[in-house]
Structure formats: structure tokens, C-alpha cells
Amino acid sequence: MADKGNDPAVIWQTMIGEMEKGFNSFGNQLMSSPEFSKAMNQAGGAAAGMQKQLGELMEKYLLAMNLPSRAQLVGMAERLQSMENQLNEIKTLLQQVHHNSLAPAEGYGATPRPPRTKQPPPEGERK
Known part of the structure; x- marks a missing residue:
């Protein structure tokens, strides 16, 4: 070596x-x-x-x-983001209102339904 x-x-x-x-x-x-x-x-x-x-x-x-400059594009993007946030808030509020309008009819302030009194015909009388 x-x-x-x-x-x-x-x-x-x-x-x-x-x-x-x-x-x-x-x-x-x-x-x-x-x-x-x-x-x-x-x-x-x-x-x-x-x-x-x-x-x-x-x-x-x-x-x-x-053509828009970079600053103008950034401004437009910020405005669009703001609009999207507002639309999301509106959507949430609409969903809440819709959910509240689907409350059960027997709840508070609902008018009671009349009782069912009509009975189906007997077996032999059906047409």
C-alpha cells in the first residue's frame, strides 16, 4: 500500500x-x-x-x-373575499330562518288540529 x-x-x-x-x-x-x-x-x-x-x-x-396592475388585482381580490364572507353570513342566516320555519306544528303558538272522526268503511263494503 x-x-x-x-x-x-x-x-x-x-x-x-x-x-x-x-x-x-x-x-x-x-x-x-x-x-x-x-x-x-x-x-x-x-x-x-x-x-x-x-x-x-x-x-x-x-x-x-x-390591464390591471398588481395593486389593483390585490384590491379586487380583497373585495371579492369580503363579498364571499358576506354571502356566507347571509346563507347561514337563511338556513337558520328556514330551519326555524320548519318547527313542529304542535309547538308554541300553533293552532290545534281537529280530531279525526271519519272511520274507514268496513271490510265488506269496500268497492
């Missing part, structure tokens, strides 16, 4: 480990500098400005194409 000093896998792992240490050291030094922070702030600000401009441009484009 090859000893660990000449094993290509061990040499490769050692080389990768040393490269990682070097990159980490370089990255830490770079990120600790005030110039790096300033550059990142500028890049973030530029990206936010571009995103705002793109949003405004898309809204103007949708308006020119006679």
Missing part, C-alpha cells in the same frame, strides 16, 4: 483544505474593509432604485395596455 505522504487522495484533500483557508482569510480581510461596506451599500441602493423604476414602468405599461 502507498504511504499517506504519497497518496493522491490525501494530497488532494490537503491542497483543498489549504485553499479553503486562504480563501476564507482573503474574504474576511476584504469584508472587514470600509471600502467593501461602502461598495455593497451603493450596490444595494442601486438595485432598490432599479426595482422601483421597473415597477413604475410596468404599471405605466399595464395602464397603456388597459
Whole structure:
């Protein structure tokens, strides 16, 4: 067997480990500098400005194409949800009213039915 000093896998792992240490050291030094922070702030600000401009441009484009914007769609969705909630409340109330109207006729306030006095004809007299 090859000893660990000449094993290509061990040499490769050692080389990768040393490269990682070097990159980490370089990255830490770079990120600790005030110039790096300033550059990142500028890049973030530029990206936010571009995103705002793109949003405004898309809204103007949708308006020119006679299409609703995202904000308008969200507003419509909220109004529809509100209407659905109101309809569900109305449906519940109607079901309650319907259930209450099907109360037994012999309950409170119901008029009594007359007694059944008519008897069926005897067996021999049926036609």
C-alpha cells in the first residue's frame, strides 16, 4: 500500500483544505474593509432604485395596455373575499330562518288540529 505522504487522495484533500483557508482569510480581510461596506451599500441602493423604476414602468405599461396592475388585482381580490364572507353570513342566516320555519306544528303558538272522526268503511263494503 502507498504511504499517506504519497497518496493522491490525501494530497488532494490537503491542497483543498489549504485553499479553503486562504480563501476564507482573503474574504474576511476584504469584508472587514470600509471600502467593501461602502461598495455593497451603493450596490444595494442601486438595485432598490432599479426595482422601483421597473415597477413604475410596468404599471405605466399595464395602464397603456388597459390591464390591471398588481395593486389593483390585490384590491379586487380583497373585495371579492369580503363579498364571499358576506354571502356566507347571509346563507347561514337563511338556513337558520328556514330551519326555524320548519318547527313542529304542535309547538308554541300553533293552532290545534281537529280530531279525526271519519272511520274507514268496513271490510265488506269496500268497492
